[in-house]
Amino acid sequence: MTEKQTWSDRFETxxxxxxxxxxxxxxxDIQLIExxxxxxxxxxxxxxxxxxxxDAEAELLVSGLEQIRQEYRQGKFNPGVEAEDVHFAVEKRLTEIVGDVGKKLHTARSRNDQVGTDIRLYLKAEIEQTQEQIKAFQSALLAQAEQHVETLIPGYTHLQRAQPLSLAHHLLAYFQMxxxxxxxxxxxxxxxxxxxLGCGALAGTTFPIDRAYSAKLLEFDRPYENSLDGVSDRDFAIEFLCAASLIMVHLSRLSEEMILWASQEFNFITLKDSCATGSSIMPQKKNPDIPELVxxxxxxxFGHLQALLVIMKGLPLAYNKDLQEDKEGIFxxxxxxxxCLSAMTILLNEGIEFRTARLNAAVAEDFSNATDVADYLAAKQVPFREAYNLVGKVVKTSLAAGKLLKDLSLEExxxxxxxxxxxxxxAIAPERVVSARNSYGGTGFERVRQAIAVAKSQLNS
Structure with missing residues (x-):
């Protein structure tokens, strides 16, 4: 036999x-108790x-609710499944503390607008905390960028060597993301x-409530204009999951690069012991667990975003029990x-070391300066398309001869x-190739230093 529920007088069994x-x-949903x-x-x-x-009843209610808060924080309030949800659990305990006046708390309110209020208060706080973590992640990117303005790294398109870059420029791309x-x-x-709050179950209430006042107390900008919309809207949750998904996309892209950079084939970074693990049977290995987990x-x-979209796509107005399924995905x-933000910030701050000699050498091992040869000719009034085709032939013959462009004689x-x-x-020296690209948003060293200054300003503002 289950415990009698608040709503159960309507039912015979x-x-x-x-x-x-x-x-x-x-x-x-006990996570929402505060x-x-x-x-x-x-x-x-x-x-x-x-x-x-x-006023006396309100003071008693507030006192009782604050007592429940302290009991929860002290580990003394642990409602079980018989409570059904956090709202009933609080109401029951409040009535135990203050007596029948506790039953007045639910006047002019439904669980529908109550849970909507709770989840918004929770998400507001979490958004602010996540933004602070993003700033810490950006600070870690900036710290690395400042050390590596003139460190070169191969730039890729299609995962093929394209043009050399300032490593700082590469890292600042993630700062902007x-x-x-x-x-x-x-x-x-x-x-x-x-x-x-105050939308009721779906239609508002007959009581003379002041929704603007309660919204102000909870530091909301305003109350919902439409009670049906207020209790059934989860657009904000979907938008949050979209934003969260994009954060994860960006972290995952950086993770993928770090995994490649840490490989013996690339050898662009060294993983420090504090942020790597070993193999159970291969003692020589050092595994990039943090970026792999991210x-x-x-x-x-991504899955939680898809789940909430599917939950919402067929719901008639207003509240439906399906909406109980929004919380676990959000949490x-x-x-x-x-x-993941925390782990990647730690990895950037103390878990990797860029192998600058290897990076600088890497940009001299390929034909990523070929575009600069075409630009060189174009600057001397050779039509760019003609120059492009000439350089393509040069690369082809150089490859056949086992030479790089820097190895060609002036006569050739x-x-x-x-x-x-x-x-x-x-003109084709890697440092010159990079430093010359000082167009706005480019990888030129002076432009990158300016970009770092702008990024610092963004971070501080």
Whole structure:
């Protein structure tokens, strides 16, 4: 026999014990208890302000709710499945503490607007914390970038050597991705910061409540304009999961590069012992577990986004029990994103060392300066397309001869085109190739130093 529920006087028999367990959400929505208590305190104060209950009753309710908060923090309040959900658990305990006045707390409120309020309060706090972690991640990227403005790294397209880059420029690309992530969360926050409290089950209430007052107490920008929308809207949660998914995309892309860079084939970075593990049978190995886990965990967040989209796509207005399924995906996505940001920040700060000699040597081992040969000719009034085709033939013959462009003699260059002079060797030197690209947003050293200064300003603002 299950415990009598608040709503059960309508029913002749008790809920089947297995169905009670299936129906209950207390196992995961207990995470919302602090926000549920905060929302209830605001509701009680609003009920007193509008004379729906007396000031003395409101004070008693607030005192009881704060007692529950302390009991929970001290580990003394641990409701089980019989409570069904966090809202009923709080209401029951409140009535035990303050007596029948506790039953007045639910006046002019439904679980539907209550849970909507809780999840928004929770997500507002988590968005702000995630934004702080993004800033820490950006700071770690900036610290590495400042050390490696003139460190060169091969740039790739199609995972083929393309053009050499400043390593700092490469890292700053991730800084800008993270900046968009921060801004995207700020935008999601705006639509999360709307109060459904007072929408009731779906149609509002006959009581003379003041929704603007309770919204202000909870630091919401405003109340929802439409009660149906207020209790059934999960757009903000979907938007958060979209933003979370993009954060994971960016972390996963950096992870993939670090995994490649740590391989013996690339050998661009050394993994430090504090952020790597070994093999159980191959003692020579050092495994990039952090980026591999980040890359793997990305799918979890993608899955939660897809799940919530599927939940919402066919729901008629207003509230449906399906919406109980929104919370675990949100909770897990928050946990996953925050843990991955933290791990990648630690990895950047103390877990890797760039092998600068190897990186600088790598850009001299290929034909990634071929575009600069074409640019050289174009600067001497040779039409670029003609120059492009000439250089293509040069690369082809050089490959056949086992030579790099830097190994060609001046005579060989001038046989290709008389416009080549001795300064061609300076023009195709990797450092010159990189430093010359000072167009806005380019990889030139001076441009990268300016970009670092702008990034610092963005971070501080």
């Amino acid at each position: 008790a809920l089947n014990p297995a169905i009670a367990i299936f129906n209950a959400s207390i196992g995961f 926000y549920d208590l905060t929302g209830s305190i605001a509701h009680a104060k609003m009920l007193a302000k509008t004379a729906i209950i007396s 993270a900046q968009r992530d921060w801004e995207r969360l700020a935008d999601v926050y705006k639509r999360t910061n709307v109060s459904p 890359r793997g965990k990305t799918g979890r967040v 897990d996505s928050v946990k996953t994103v925050k843990s 260059w001038q046989q290709i085109h008389p416009a080549f002079e001795a300064d061609i060797y300076q």
